[in-house]
Amino acid sequence: MSTTLDRIRGFLAEHDPPTPCLVIDVDTVLERYRTLAATFEGSRVQYAVKANPEPAVLRALVAAGASFDVASPAEIELCLAAGAAPETLSYGNTVKKPADIAFAHRAGVREYVVEAESDLVNVAERAPGAEVSVRLLVEAPASVTPFGRKFGCAADQAVPLLLRAAELGLDPAGVSFHVGSQQLDTGAWDLAIASAAKVFTATAEHGVPLRRLNVGGGISVAYTGPAPAPADYAAAIGAALREHLPGQEPEVVLEPGRAIVAEAGLIRCEVVLVSRKSADDPERWVYLDVGRYNGLAETENEAIAYRLEVVTDHSTADGPVIIAGPTCDGDDVLYQRTPYRLPLSLRPGDRIDILSAGAYTASYSSVAFNGIPPLRTYCIHSIHEGRPPSAE
Template sequence: MVYMEKNTPQCESAHFIKTPYLEVRLDKIRDAYARLSKNFIGIEIYYAMKCNPNPEIMRTVFECGGQFEISSAVEMKKAILVGAEPKNILFSNPVKTLDDIKSAHRAGVECFAFDSYSEVDKLAEGAPGAKVYVRISIPVRKSVVASEGKFGVAIDYARELMHYARKMGLKPYGISFHVGSQMLDPESWSYAIQHSAKLISMLKRDHIHVELLDIGGGFPVCYKDVSRDNIDKISGKIIKALTKYIHGDVRIVAEPGRYLVADSGVMVSTIIGTAERFGRKWLHLDVGANNGLMEAVQTSNALEYPVFDSKKSDEKDIFVLTGPTCDSQDTIMFDVPVSADIQIGDKIYFEYAGAYTTAMSENFNGFPSPKTYVVDKKKD
């Protein structure tokens, strides 16, 4: 594959590759990492590998200096395969199977998240003496891909849990939060940091010294109507809040997923059918919410990928973009301007598709998941 021209997806000339597929540009991951680390002075970066566990993507992040945040023992093994030292892995899923805890502990993982008494019991059994960090909840400010609400406890309860962890022989080590994914409100991190600082003071009075503050992920990318300088505003607020509220010897880590990889990916699909129903024009693609663009369903179609098509005609018409299955939940986006003369066999490209796409794909109705092709400017 020949790398063509900056910002021109190579996939546009790759007619011979069977769709659907995800083209990932590793140079864009390096750019995202550089932008983030420039903004996050003094903050350690742990890639939330759940959003795209492709080994070449992980290796690229690792070579940039990133470590990994994992949700399961399977993810841990993948992180180790790309070179991560188990002691540098954060097991940030607050609820784990006992088997996964044991296998991570055996491998040398030292840090585990939790937010319940029963998780403390499991950790005490499966990873005796481990460093544990409690996940707190923060008052909900709505993110685009809502992931807040399931995990996290109030700070009073978190304080009790940290006491219990100490009693059970674990090391009460840190605090974590996650503001939700594709969070557009910079204040949500400031608020959460302020909240964490309260818990740090409460624990200090109990002679528990918090050594880690994990500010989670959620950093937004430029889907439709999101400005590029958002991350500067967010990181400015984060650094300001950390400087104001967090004092002493506390390691600060962030767990970006989407921000590091979304921009690197273009999902390439082919139109397999067209229809007009009650005056609305539909394009049926070989990729849909079930086999690659699951976040369309998860956000009730609020997440809008920038889209372009292979016809590139000046005259546009408005279409619904839907997937190949028989399920009506499979629709990706409504009211999308596409070349008016588009036909079966033409291509639709979804930009910013590197995160939470292939990782969440399933083969419902027998339609295949997109393959990933990785291109790298350095190697051309």
């Protein structure tokens, strides 16, 4: 059976598109979704559209029965255009204008996440009767890309917000939280679920029982380092649920984005320049035609260290490199602290594959910084579905 890399590289060999480009293998997206759905059996798997909003990805996930976490009216439109039923969408962004809520309501979106009273009141006015969850600010061991304190409120606010939701004629469904994207510590959910359980207890004491617990995203992917398997996350989250919410069995919602699409994507790029800054410099600088501003935003602070594979044949001798992007911007340096090594025979024109690059890449691209176009995406489908690999 062909692997993700075989299929993507087969497409690249046949079509030889201009670099840089991102190729998404839609079969792999589906396989990752099905693995998560099977591992977290009984939970709702709500794809975080922001990770990769390609129409072909959304259509495949709709067909597989996924739900969707959307952040804006445009993401709602994309999901509906891909065939999603509006009741499978959850408006997870707590930063939304009244007009955005009204748009979502007209589109049939029923669930909204809030963290402040003004937003709750807007939801009550613009989406009367909607289900609301309150996002909880939780302490979590640092993820690779932590949220800091940007989202959610403390339990001392969450409880009155949920009670107020009931007063406003809304349906107080539950609590959501997020332990940070690419969360390598499966124990991160324990403390968060303990906090959520306190909110469940407190609102129930006030006659407002909750039924839904959204445990967010954070399921990790192996880039250059290892990551726990989905089953490890499921075991840790299951144990925390049994401990902190014994006998309650709430509806559990997961919001993976990276875990569904990252491994389905590969960026092929080209070496544009290799230089040493001075004759006695131990490191070479390798400049690629892709960088922070046209697809690799998650290399900021070297948070995500992608696996790189040189496509061209080279001698096995290698040496240390600093890797940089193509713009005239000093921040567009991908790796100068993370130790990368590349062949000593590397030359401009050589191709490099950036693995597991399907999440948080193309949609972050700048419109035209330095006149460089956004990262082009091709989505390929398997011959197993009766079609030859094709791009769209």
